[in-house]
Amino acid sequence: MAAGRAELVLVTSVPLRAAARQVGSAGGAGPAGDGARPGRLARRAAIRRVLAQRCVQAVSVTVLVSTACFAVVQTLPGDVAMRIAAGRYGYDGVTAATADAVRAELGLDAPAWQQLLRWWADLLRLDLGTSLVTGRDVGAELALPVASSLQLAAVALLLAVVVGGAVGTAAARRPGGLLDRLTTVWVAGARALPPFLLGLLLIVVFSVHLGWLPAVGHGSASSVVLPAATLAVGLSGLFARVTRDTVAQIGGSAFVAFAETKGLRRRAVLVRHVLRNAGLTLVAYLGVQAVLLVEGVVVVESLFAWPGLGHALVHAIFWRDVPVLQAAAVALALLVVLVNTVVDLAGLALDPRPRRREVVP
Structure with missing residues (x-):
């Protein structure tokens, strides 16, 4: 019966694909597993292509950014x-x-x-x-700022994903409900409030009046809370809205309804089907927001005296320290390239189409 069929493109789960391989082998038309090898080769080729493109982009960005910084300093x-x-x-x-x-x-x-x-x-x-002001090697001069900026960005991104993902998923379960409306208000307020103003409000409330958290510094774990929260509030609101829309759209799909009719619990359907299919969209959006996060680091680090790349960049501009200015700007640009590379590779890993397209004769 399998030999008399035309080509069948399987987009099902792993157990059904394994069963299809057995059917194809029993029909004498050759193992269906041979179709998986071209999929793996295509995926590896796509990864190599992404890495090559990003390497070329990194070189061009380095040249352009350093030249632009040098030209700006010369015109000051x-x-x-x-x-x-x-x-x-x-x-x-x-x-x-x-x-x-x-x-x-x-x-x-x-x-x-x-x-x-x-x-x-x-x-x-x-x-x-070497730094024109301190005389130290620029690499050593920027080692702490790079690590500090990565720490701040990682904490802010983690807060945004955890809070925004949880709120967006909960809001998607009851579209039009109270939490859904509050999420809309949250997104509108986060987009209207500039990061430096939000940071000042957090300093006044949690540092000046309540005295719970330090306003500036880098010495303790509590010092990262306020700057990370300043960056995460806007990002988590937008991420919550995108998560809500994506999860609600996928939740109304036919394959989700079919999974529920099979008797799967709602939690299993949410984790195995809805969130898994929403991952590609959310990762792509998170990559765009992470680029904006790198840009917002400059303002927030200056506000909280956080010893990161943005703080070093501002001081280098003020003191006309051209090598530090160029290196800090190039490091920020390369961070953007790195984020885009990670997003592209994560998209290839989450996209099921290359490895699921197996032809069974």
């Missing part, structure tokens, strides 16, 4: 050597002779294009140079 008003000397020795100890000495020491009297070529040559050797 004021004497760069004077500002660097003030950062080293203080404004009281800065004279014209001191500024001239700093200019000659750092090669700031060379043409701008020579300074840019020198930066690119050092970058090819993976040498980020």
